[in-house]
Amino acid sequence: MTRINWFKYASPATFFPLAGRLIPWFRALAVLFGVAGLYVGFFVAPTDFQQGEAYRIIFLHVPAAWMSMFLYMLMALYAGLGLVFNTRLSSMMARAVAPTGALFTFLALWTGSMWGRPMWGTYWVWDARLTSELILLFLYFGYMALVAAIDDPRRGDRAGGVLALVGAVNVPIIYFSVKWWNTLHQGSSINLTRAPSMAAMMLWGMLLMALCFWMYSIAVILARVQCVIAEREQRSAWLQELAAGEA
Amino acid sequence: MREPAQADVVLAGDGTLFLGLLRRDLLLVYRRRADAVTVLVFFSIVVSLFPLGVGADPNLLRLLGGGVVWVAALLASLLSLNRLFAADHADGTLEQILLSPLPLPLTALAKVTAHWIATGIPLTLMAPVLGMQFGLDGDGLLVLSAGVLLGTPVLSLVGAVGAALTLGLRGGNLLVALLILPLNIPVLILGAGAVDAAQSGLGAGAHLSLLGALLVGTLVGAPFAVAAALRISLD
Amino acid sequence: MLELKSLACVRGERRLFSGISARYAPGTLVRVCGDNGTGKTSLLRLVAGLSEPAAGQILWQGQDSQRERAAFQRDLVYLGHASGIKDELDPVENLMASSALAAEGIEIGAARQALGEMGLGERLALECKVLSAGQRRRVALARLLVTRKPLWLLDEPFNALDPQAVERLADTVGRHLAAGGMCLYTTHQPVPIRATQSVELRLGRN
Numbered sequence: 222m223t224r225i226n227w228f229k230y231a232s233p234a235t236f237f238p239l240a241g242r243l244i245p246w247f248r249a250l251a252v253l254f255g256v257a258g259l260y261v262g263f264f265v266a267p268t269d270f271q272q273g274e275a276y277r278i279i280f281l282h283v284p285a286a287w288m289s290m291f292l293y294m295l296m297a298l299y300a301g302l303g304l305v306f307n308t309r310l311s312s313m314m315a316r317a318v319a320p321t322g323a324l325f326t327f328l329a330l331w332t333g334s335m336w337g338r339p340m341w342g343t344y345w346v347w348d349a350r351l352t353s354e355l356i357l358l359f360l361y362f363g364y365m366a367l368v369a370a371i372d373d374p375r376r377g378d379r380a381g382g383v384l385a386l387v388g389a390v391n392v393p394i395i396y397f398s399v400k401w402w403n404t405l406h407q408g409s410s411i412n413l414t415r416a417p418s419m420a421a422m423m424l425w426g427m428l429l430m431a432l433c434f435w436m437y438s439i440a441v442i443l444a445r446v447q448c449v450i451a452e453r454e455q456r457s458a459w460l461q462e463l464a465a466g467e468a
Numbered sequence: 469m470r471e472p473a474q475a476d477v478v479l480a481g482d483g484t485l486f487l488g489l490l491r492r493d494l495l496l497v498y499r500r501r502a503d504a505v506t507v508l509v510f511f512s513i514v515v516s517l518f519p520l521g522v523g524a525d526p527n528l529l530r531l532l533g534g535g536v537v538w539v540a541a542l543l544a545s546l547l548s549l550n551r552l553f554a555a556d557h558a559d560g561t562l563e564q565i566l567l568s569p570l571p572l573p574l575t576a577l578a579k580v581t582a583h584w585i586a587t588g589i590p591l592t593l594m595a596p597v598l599g600m601q602f603g604l605d606g607d608g609l610l611v612l613s614a615g616v617l618l619g620t621p622v623l624s625l626v627g628a629v630g631a632a633l634t635l636g637l638r639g640g641n642l643l644v645a646l647l648i649l650p651l652n653i654p655v656l657i658l659g660a661g662a663v664d665a666a667q668s669g670l671g672a673g674a675h676l677s678l679l680g681a682l683l684v685g686t687l688v689g690a691p692f693a694v695a696a697a698l699r700i701s702l703d
Numbered sequence: 704m705l706e707l708k709s710l711a712c713v714r715g716e717r718r719l720f721s722g723i724s725a726r727y728a729p730g731t732l733v734r735v736c737g738d739n740g741t742g743k744t745s746l747l748r749l750v751a752g753l754s755e756p757a758a759g760q761i762l763w764q765g766q767d768s769q770r771e772r773a774a775f776q777r778d779l780v781y782l783g784h785a786s787g788i789k790d791e792l793d794p795v796e797n798l799m800a801s802s803a804l805a806a807e808g809i810e811i812g813a814a815r816q817a818l819g820e821m822g823l824g825e826r827l828a829l830e831c832k833v834l835s836a837g838q839r840r841r842v843a844l845a846r847l848l849v850t851r852k853p854l855w856l857l858d859e860p861f862n863a864l865d866p867q868a869v870e871r872l873a874d875t876v877g878r879h880l881a882a883g884g885m886c887l888y889t890t891h892q893p894v895p896i897r898a899t900q901s902v903e904l905r906l907g908r909n
Contacts, residue, residue: 304696356650356653359646359649359650360650360651362646363646363647363650366643366646366647367633367634367643367647370634370637370638370639370640370643371637372715373714373715374715374716375703375713375715376700376701376703379700379703380633380697380700380701383629383633383693383696383697383700384629384633384647386693387626387629387651387693388651390689391651391654394654394682395650395651395653395654398653398654398657398658398678399653399657401657401661402657402661453716454716456716484803484806484808485803485804485806488800488803488804488808489803489804492800492803492804495792495796495800496789496791496792499791499792499830500791558785559785559786559787559788559789559790560783560784560785560786560787560788561787561788561789561801563753563781563783563785563787564781564787564801564804564805565804566753567751567752567753567776567779567781567805568776568804568805568806569773569776569777569805569806570804570806571773702753702754703753703754703755
């Protein structure tokens, strides 16, 4: 009879309920790490003798910048897997990662400029890291715009996959060229990461916040991938059974 | 045996196919040469807007010159991308091109080569003329031309990926800009940086070497991305 | 020998057809039938290798056509809905360019002769943008007069043609089949084509 590759159709069906079970756990962990991280950041970490209290924005800024880059690589990885192995779930994951990645990129830019105001007296400097983050945000926007513009979901998945891979190859090139441009044009720029003698507690605060962001990202991405699956599979039997069971 | 016309049919190898496609595309460019001229006019208009916007101070213009010409070249190359695949897609020849026995990455390379000959070379010839308007001197002009010569193939190759991905989409032109302008930032930085370096007396050798390396890397990788994108868009 | 093995086609999230299996010997004329939207064009594009099947295989001379893509494409002519004619070129240039693309480069004399046979003898120097839809179609179909490829995939080839041209095309296909060629085609208007083996492939009933 018909020999459709059921493997790739089946995996969203098994993944959907699994994601549903995992989401509350990651949500709880995100709150837990968030509370701990903010506590360390606001109350435990010492006041910086140069920057005063204003430096405390790094507990958001640095982890957000980390996340923005991790998530782009994660997105490219999923998109690449989806492209190579033609697995639908991987491409759906790539789609689900993109908005969260863009959110963290925006957060990194926003907190960066809030930090920049007391530090440099201006909201924006063409610092190498800020500029790279800005370009990264454009890359996320490009991916999301392309995927959204294509009506056929499979074509969207695969086109997005090619773009994400091309972007991933380009990210290091962009990063180094921007860094080079920056050193040539602004000899004495202030570097965001050159925080003088970072206390151990500051590092702990940032790590806790990074964990919080990870847990948040996983929870949100799982929820979003559930939406993507539900939208795609609305006509399929298993989803209707599931909906009937819950109603 | 069947038709007299078939007697002189010859089977062709990849090289012949590549050149055949290139010749066809160049013939089409020649028939639609007004398009190529439009790109050049656009290029010079954009460049001419800058002195009107920032003032005619010769020192300022000399400082801005390289960057302005490069940004304009980036935009001009972008503007010409819709010619690359869209027309062939609309009239069905792209399907025939895909069905050619020529491996698809080579097909992509042939199309991009034709596009570069039609836009990259004219931009390269035009760039020093526009550079002169900004008071760039001998060395700066030379480096500007060399940079544009090395950089425009990269713009065409990366642009081809974007053009292939957005084939047949609503608002495709705008989308292409969003997709590929960020990817072309290294070319801009290196190209404009080279002019700056030459103007300030530092050698532009490092910039141009990196630009060359970028060209080689793109030349190796991009045709495969274009091929994948074309398959996806025509599926 | 062309063999379709449980082919399935999915467009978007919709399954157009599945489980299409068939075997065709040289000299067979295959009419792909089905109502609008049952995937006739999709099937031809699938066989041509323009899109990938959701499941199944296409074997040509016993070889997987996707794995041996270049070899398969050397044996294949596909004429789709869009005629594949460039407006800026004249009919001779068009025919020579499309033949060259298909690795069957022809001399200008052969191109002129084929176009003359299609009734375009007086329009050889005009750019194709001034030709009518039927005339462009003839320019595209002139490919069939100069090709030696065994497998023809024709999507609605009779569209926009006048009765003489329809007859001429049917005759061309008939001779191709008689010489051991194979042809898969779709049509809305039934056209008698001389063929020793003529079968239908019906879509939309599964």
